[in-house]
Amino acid sequence: MSTRNTQLDRSHLSSLLDRERKTYRASNPKSLALYNDADNLFGGVPMPWMNKWVGGFPLYMHSAKGNIIVDVDGHEYIDFALGDTAAMTGHSPDASVKAIINQIQDLGGMTTMMPTEDAQWVGAELTRRFGVPLWSFTVSATDSNRWAIRLARLATGKSKILVFSYCYHGSVDETFGVLDANGNTVARPGNVAPPVPIDQTTRVVEFNDLPALEAALQHGDVAAILTEPALTNIGIVLPEPGYLAGMRELATKYGALLMIDETHTISAGYGGMTKRDELQPDIFIIGKCIGAGIPSGAYGFTQKVVDLINSHKDADLLDVGGVGGTLAGNALSLAAMRATLGEVLTEQAFDHMITLATRYTDQVNEALDEHGVPWSISQLGARAEYRFTYPAPKNGTTSMQAGDDELDEFMHLYMCNRGVLMTPFHNMALMCPTTTEEQVDRHGQLFKEAIAELVQS
Ligand SMILES: Cc1ncc(COP(=O)(O)O)c(C=O)c1O
Structure with a gap:
């Protein structure tokens, strides 16, 4: 078992999170305006859980194809959320x-x-x-x-x-x-x-x-x-x-x-x-x-x-x-x-997706090992998810106890502000038939940079 015991500085995390929240708000004026104008929606959103989106308001989608989503402010995202599995096919195959x-x-x-x-x-x-x-x-x-x-x-x-x-x-x-x-x-x-x-x-x-x-x-x-x-x-x-x-x-x-x-x-x-x-x-x-x-x-x-x-x-x-x-x-x-x-969702598509999820998991593990950060990542075929505890939890209660709202929001906003979407309120990434190695590597690079910033204080 590798050594992962670096303690994160919470005040440093808070200031990084503050920076990411400001960037998110400033970069998404159209989404924010649509959210503020939704007077006839219960909670201002089509479904209450959309209020759990990080950054204080959800991004509004403009269009989506394969694993690329474009929002109403014109930003393009690599989508690893894929509708929390509902779009594991990629969007509109x-x-x-x-x-x-x-x-x-x-x-x-x-x-x-x-x-x-x-x-x-x-x-x-x-x-x-x-x-x-x-x-x-x-x-x-x-x-x-x-x-x-x-x-x-x-x-x-x-x-x-x-x-x-x-x-x-x-x-x-x-x-x-x-x-x-x-x-x-x-x-x-x-x-x-x-x-x-x-x-x-x-x-x-x-x-x-x-x-x-x-x-x-x-x-x-x-x-x-x-x-x-x-x-x-x-x-x-x-x-x-x-x-x-x-x-x-x-x-x-x-x-x-x-x-x-x-x-x-x-x-x-x-x-x-x-x-x-x-x-x-x-x-x-x-x-x-x-x-x-x-x-x-x-x-x-x-x-x-x-x-x-x-x-x-x-x-x-x-x-x-x-x-x-x-x-x-x-x-x-x-x-x-x-x-x-x-x-x-053919056998061949699954082979491709699972290979990419393994690549994704390896890159996350490399970054965690490099900086000794005590998180774990678990892969299940085409999906992988990291959790803020190490080793990986063995039951639901210990996994729940490893929840960390600030870290969660920081990682989601860090990715989102740089064009990568993770599943809201999970740290889950899912591959679809059109996901590419380059897109996985882009996440891997950003993950490495986010961890390097987190451990510096
Ligand atoms: C394992 C499992 N079963 C059932 C559901 C319910 O799916 P839906 O909300 O599409 O009805 C979910 C939703 O996340 C799920 O994860």
Whole structure:
């Protein structure tokens, strides 16, 4: 293990941050004016989370293609945020755009109440990648999780969902639990108006802790373990060797379904971690990138789970029983999914993206080693993320504790002011099929310069 123990001078950091904030404000007058004029938007933004953008206001996009974004002030950025995975295809990839225009303009019909031929093609392709044989569609990963949770309860007759502390699976009530210092399941700090106390619906354990998982499952009331195979929403927390196999065994032993959400971890390869590491989910969740930005999502089941669901003859799966939405599986999102899976997110594209993410990770490690800065970086296929602690955290709570708002803002603004976009409120960088070595090297150079400035005081 290399020595990384340089202490950063916080007052020096504050003055660097102040400099970057001033530059950001001065360089982006049009974005600032649009933000200040947004009188009819709740919080001044289309979605409240956009207020978490560093520098006090978000950049407004003008246009985007591949991994280049141009903002309304005319700045061009290398985009490593890629819509927090929703644009892992790169922005507006040609093959998806062609299929989308064909559906909208030539064929016509974006949403009807009829299936289109694309649905079976997409179902078969999802099976080829992720293994499970039977699929249903949604317009977001959040919806996929919500509906699959409901069906997991139906299938097992059990009431609780088990999640890992500081996981994220979209705005799904059952998942907003964390462990407190005494090991109790409590609501995540700031969770908005939970409908019932979280411990009525949820059991929480730490990731990478099989004995704790077994203890929670022994209560016998868990319908499904819902997890990403590596946590990606609290930095990247990779599974320790044998952990996921152990989880699979425990799920089977205690009659809980294993529900794997690969909305982000699909970055591991064209079949996600499920194919790469031969995971065996009972239920599979996907969303974001599979429609190249057209709202799309899917959830898949094994035959065994479908048989359990179908054994409940009284469940209203066809109408208002609580599963499904009018826009789910619409013709436009299926056309987008077919082209995106068939022609954009190919095995070859993943090879390229993963090679670049390795290059990116190596450059970050070199700079950290050179200056002895105690941060770590974790790579998961085409994505990599650094965290302000060393070595890399092994569970969600320790990763959360390594959060550092000032450092976070400094690194984001430093990059942004020099034409590189990192994922807002992550230090995550994702590669897409059009990302180049030169662009990765540009980040590597800037990262080195930022670290050199930080350690000087
Ligand atoms: C693992 C995971 N699942 C589900 C979601 C929800 O996705 P969406 O907000 O597109 O519904 C997210 C969002 O970040 C996610 O990271």
